[in-house]
Amino acid sequence: MSPLFRDFSLSSVTSGLLSAFVGFSSSFAVIVQGLTAVGASPAQASSGLMMAAVAMGLAGIVLSLRHKMPLSVAWTTPGAAFLATLQAPEGGFAVTVGAFMLAAALCILAGLWRPLGRLAESIPMTLANAMLAGILLPLCLAPFRAMGLLPEIALPIFLAWAIMARINRLLAVPAAVVVAATLVASGLEPGAFAPEQLWSGPVFVMPQLTLAAVVGIALPMFVLTMASQNVAGIAVLKSFGYTPKAGPLISFTGLAALLSAPFGSPGVNMAAITAALCAGPEAHPDPDRRYWAAIVAGIGYIVMGLGAALAVALMAVAPPAVIAAVAGLALMGALTGSLTASIAQPEAREASVITVLITASGLSFFGIGAAFWGLIAGAALYAWDTRKLRRAATAEAAE
Template sequence: MRASFSAQALFAGLLAAFVGFASSFAVVLQGLSAVGASPAQAASGLTALAIAMGLCGIVLSLWRRMPITVAWSTPGAALLAGSAVPEGGFPAAVGAFIAAALLVLVAGLWKPLGRAVARIPAPIANAMLAGVLFGLCLAPVRAVEQMPTLALPVILTWLVVGRLNRLLAVPAAVVVTVGLLWWQAPPMGDLSFSPVAVLVVPAFDATAMVGIALPLFLVAMASQNIPGMAVLNVNGYRPDPGPLFTTTGLFSLAAAPLGGHGVNLAAITAALCAGDTAHPDRSRRWWAAVIAGIGYCLFGLAAGAAAAFIAAAPPILIQAVAGLALLGSFGAAIVAGLSDVADREAAVVTFLVTASGLTVLGIGGAFWGLLAGGAVMAFARWKR
């Protein structure tokens, strides 16, 4: 086992952990705050998610001897960022996190549910995801309008570094953002590197189940778990998806009472650990995923400081960084959603309803977008 370790796997794992955490932790904090989390609860959720995805990745990689990387659900966090505080406050949101984790768990144990999610028409699923991401992707433009002296250097850094290395573009933007904020007003007294854990007693509200839990589950499966399996398959790994989904569901369930909205298979960072960058020998790449898991756990222990720093920052600037992190996902989702001419109208309806911010009966736009787009698609196919 020791002989299979390599410096190449070490570098790939550390890079995956840095990119995975720095690229989207602002999205996670923004999402948790949007559904009612206090700064301490948001910091607790970030800590719980980072440690859960780190430990889950380590367990799966050691168990399967494959580079199985786990991440928090960035699209799920974006979904939360576009939601309203549920009627029961953050406890109701935590109840929805638990329900979403249970659905992932059941999808892993009961194959018909997993197959049913996989059969959601790709145009509808991608258009819903694009609608969820749209609001945050507008934030960089709004930030330039409201605070150009801070926003423009961040965006310029993202553009320049992205030309050299796309994976490092958002982390570089995060570093510049931190530097600018520190230069303006260093929040020395607020920073603490001690782990933050705040237990939230869940409340189970029907509207939160439909408006938060169900979309969270669908987004995690359609935009994270299924693409994550595809990345593994492309690189020559063929694990049984059921146990992987079940394990991520269990770790999501453990993180939920501490404010975590869920972990799932990684897609983008998975390519760093499962590809040639981790090692030419496919049988030795699993070490990269183990190192990435250790890195996530270490980041999780310092998540409280990250959350305190973000809480002291102008919200629009943090939203702008989050929007930059999601531009690639938005572009891929909108292209995939509109690529099929026959179902384009249904995808457009799904996107517009989801992005509108519509709330009916306390249920957010993602659910209504799925319903509206699905109805348009069903009618069009029946007519054809």
């Protein structure tokens, strides 16, 4: 028996399947909501969801086989949440796709050219988390707005999430998704879905690019992907004793994102939360055999991605408030983590709060969205405040 198949185990299969199920069901609504907000048609949103799942599945399989480590890959949930706060740019979804490709190209360059990687990593984590918190805050209010509009649907969804979170937090959002799908499906008339709605293949979009999309979409997505996903994903792997070279992994996932972007995929990157399911001891007591969990997870993502049209079709017939509620619940954990991290540094708290507020406000100048301006304003205050502190420390040392 070859070493590859000798390392295979039942525990890696169960951990990998759980990782794929949690990763897909917990955030596919965010992906579709984000793509729809920036101008994707139902067919394009289905294509984007499918290609993102296939890209992260294939990338995880290739990386895990090559390095013999559980290198899980995920789609950019923070990036999709950011997209959900925007409006379709002038020029439509083709301009958004161009921004996806530029953000992916920057990730490739960040992995290959260390100065750009260092520049991305030099953004204070407090500000990066504050920007993410500002993006997530309006989305996480949606479940409670939905309770006022559709209490008979939104309240059971919230209760399913809240109760399951106390039992097994990983399954909280999947439980909410199951309840939402059941309630929506129970209200459908027979024949609500046409056969052609249940399957659709990839849809190619000829990319375009504008300056406003570069600054307002591509650059924030690059920052979110690097700070909220890639850096966190590498940190999770290190916490389990794996020490892969970050640069090649970031470049490879960037390449997967670049190749899938013309089909509507918002991007893929190193996984963080689901990475722990594949890299932990539950996957296998022997760390050298856990890579099979990431391989199985990759296969699971591909299979579920091929059913993307069904997920999009169900979302299309659901009340928008219900979809927003499910997406908001899926982002609750990320909001909690980003808010906590944004105020962890006492001297940067005011800059972080300003970043959160401006980003959450939705303001726009010159066609550039609030996330960019929030980060710029926060960075200016952060530089000012930390410079004052350094001067005071220097003066005190001189005395």
